[in-house]
Amino acid sequence: MQVDDIDRAILAVLKNDARVSMTALAEAVHISRAGAHARVRKLVDSGVIVNFTVRTDPVRAGTHASAYVTLLIDQTGWQEVRERLSAIPEVEHIALVGGDFDVLLLVRAADNSHLRRVVLEDIQSVPWVRNTRTILIFEDFGGGPAPKLVGAP
Known part of the structure; x- marks a missing residue:
């Protein structure tokens, strides 16, 4: 779909x-309401919109500690690592990445x-995980608009 x-x-x-x-x-x-409906349906049917969340x-929500955790893994086990990390409820996001580490996690x-x-x-008990680094998140802006600073216009 274009x-x-x-x-x-x-x-x-x-x-x-x-x-x-x-x-x-x-x-x-x-656009018209019918046009909006048809376009949303097309975006869903084509897989552009995966889900509404x-x-x-x-x-x-009760998660007062958040961190990005980077992992170095044995590449031969990346699929098993992904499956095991997906089973950990506190792992909110998993990304297989290139660079100085292999996997980036968002943990809450x-x-x-x-x-x-x-x-x-x-996380460290998952086979194929060789090393982890934890980067604490002090403040999370959630990907939305930046929060308004106190006293800002």
Whole structure:
């Protein structure tokens, strides 16, 4: 499927609020309601839109400790590593990457003690994991608009 400017505008609106009504979506991208519905259906059917999801505030959801964890792994076991990491509930995102490390994880836990257990016991016990590095997240902007600073206009 060829994605055009209208489709990109639709995707931008849906990324911001996947629960937007078709009427509001159509108004936002300046097309008819039927046109918006047909385009969303086409984006879903073609696999451009994989699913509609909820983005949460990690702290309000009870995960007060978050970290990116990088892994060096034996390349021969990457598929098994992915499967085992997917089974760890605290692992929110897994990316196979190129560069100084092989895998990048986003891990969220109730607190630092819980995060430590996940990294040292759950992740490091996965066969083929040779080394981990943990990068604590002090503040998470969640990929949305940057938060307004206190006193900023």
